[in-house]
Amino acid sequence: AQKITQTQPGMFVQEKEAVTLDCTYDTSDPSYGLFWYKQPSSGEMIFLIYQGSYDQQNATEGRYSLNFQKARKSANLVISASQLGDSAMYFCAMRDTDTGGFKTIFGAGTRLFVKA
Amino acid sequence: DGGITQSPKYLFRKEGQNVTLSCEQNLNHDAMYWYRQDPGQGLRLIYYSQIVNDFQKGDIAEGYSVSREKKESFPLTVTSAQKNPTAFYLCASSNWGPGSNQPQHFGDGTRLSIL
Numbered sequence: 001a002q003k004i005t006q007t008q009p010g011m012f013v014q015e016k017e018a019v020t021l022d023c024t025y026d027t028s029d030p031s032y033g034l035f036w037y038k039q040p041s042s043g044e045m046i047f048l049i050y051q052g053s054y055d056q057q058n059a060t061e062g063r064y065s066l067n068f069q070k071a072r073k074s075a076n077l078v079i080s081a082s083q084l085g086d087s088a089m090y091f092c093a094m095r096d097t098d099t100g101g102f103k104t105i106f107g108a109g110t111r112l113f114v115k116a
Numbered sequence: 117d118g119g120i121t122q123s124p125k126y127l128f129r130k131e132g133q134n135v136t137l138s139c140e141q142n143l144n145h146d147a148m149y150w151y152r153q154d155p156g157q158g159l160r161l162i163y164y165s166q167i168v169n170d171f172q173k174g175d176i177a178e179g180y181s182v183s184r185e186k187k188e189s190f191p192l193t194v195t196s197a198q199k200n201p202t203a204f205y206l207c208a209s210s211n212w213g214p215g216s217n218q219p220q221h222f223g224d225g226t227r228l229s230i231l
Contacts, residue, residue, distance in 0.1 A: 035219050043204060045222035052217055091158065102147060102166055103174070104210075104220055108158045 002027045004092050006107035013082045014115050020067065021077045021110045023092030032094055034075040035104070036064070039089040048090075051075055079112075087114045118143045122207050122223035128231045129194065129201060137192045137226045139207035148190035149208040149220065152176060159206065165190055194228065202229050 003026040013019035025034065036048040051059045051066045059066045067076040079086055089109045096103040120141045129135045141148065147166050151159040161174030165184040179198025184190055190209075194201045204227050208220040 033217050037219075043206075043225040043227075045206060045208070045220075047219035047221070050217050050219060102164060102172075103161060104149075106159045111156075 002029075002032075002094060002096055002098060002105055004094060004105050004107035006092055006110050008110045009108075010111045010113065012113045012115060013079075013086075015084060016081055018078060018080045019082055019112065021079070021090050021092075021112065022074070023076055023107060024072070024074045025092070025094055026073060027094070027097070029097045032097060034066070034068075035093045036066070036075075036077045037091045037093060037106075038086075039091065039109070040085075041088070045091070049077070082114045084114050084116060087112060120207055120209055120221055120223035122205075122226050124226060125224065127226055127228045129228060130231050132196045134193055134195050135228070137194070137205055137207075137228070139190045139192065139223060140188055141190075141207075141209045141221070142188060143209055143221060144187070145209035145211055145221070146187070147210050148184065149210075150174075150180070150182065150190070150192045151206045151208065153204040153206060153225075155204075162192065162205075204228075 005024045032053045034051045038046045049059050049061045049064045051068050058068050063080045065078045089111050091109045092107040093104050096105050123138045149164040150162040160176050162180050163182040165171035171184050181193045206225045207223045210220040211218040
């Protein structure tokens with residue numbers, strides 16, 4: 001069965017510094033995709049970035065980038081130049097190919113606190 | 117603008133009462149989902165639907181029911197059989213299929229509490 005693990009319940013970062021949020025995954029399928037979502041205190045889930053298993057380069061979207069290490073099965077989210085508005089829960093997720101890709105498996109999340 | 121609308125934003129349930137949470141999307145997505153989130157926790161899948169008139173149980177379906185009569189709508193009923201319904205409920209939709217790089221799109225959620 002596929003699994004997503006986020007081992008950092010909470011992280012602190014100083015404003016304007018970079019921070020890395022860890023995500024490891026387990027799958028036997030050679031074709032998979034990994035997603036990161038942000039959940040502010042208001043509750044909505046916001047899609048941030050996607051990495052496909054066959055993508056040649058690490059994904060980047062503005063201040064967000066993925067440190068994708070396929071052999072280690074890790075897909076860590078890097079947020080550069082942290083802003084106060086980055087304070088939120090962050091979830092790593094992947095499609096559950098055991099169910100034909102209909103379901104998404106979410107990690108437990110990491111709460112990020114950005115300090116002024 | 118396309119998106120997902122959940123209503124109401126806050127809902128209170130009395131003991132023994134069924135309540136229905138609304139979810140409407142205009143993204144033309146085939147798949148829709150309901151998740152439950154408890155404070156400080158991740159998302160747990162309640163039900164999902166791949167297509168109209170079809171749906172499957174997720175990981176915590178007991179005490180909940182759904183219908184999918186229209187592509188745009190996927191209401192969730194929290195029945196009196198759900199003894200601990202207090203939680204944050206999120207509805208989502210997506211295009212589906214293995215290898216799909218399409219993310220799930222989420223509504224703003226409904227906070228349900230017991231009176």
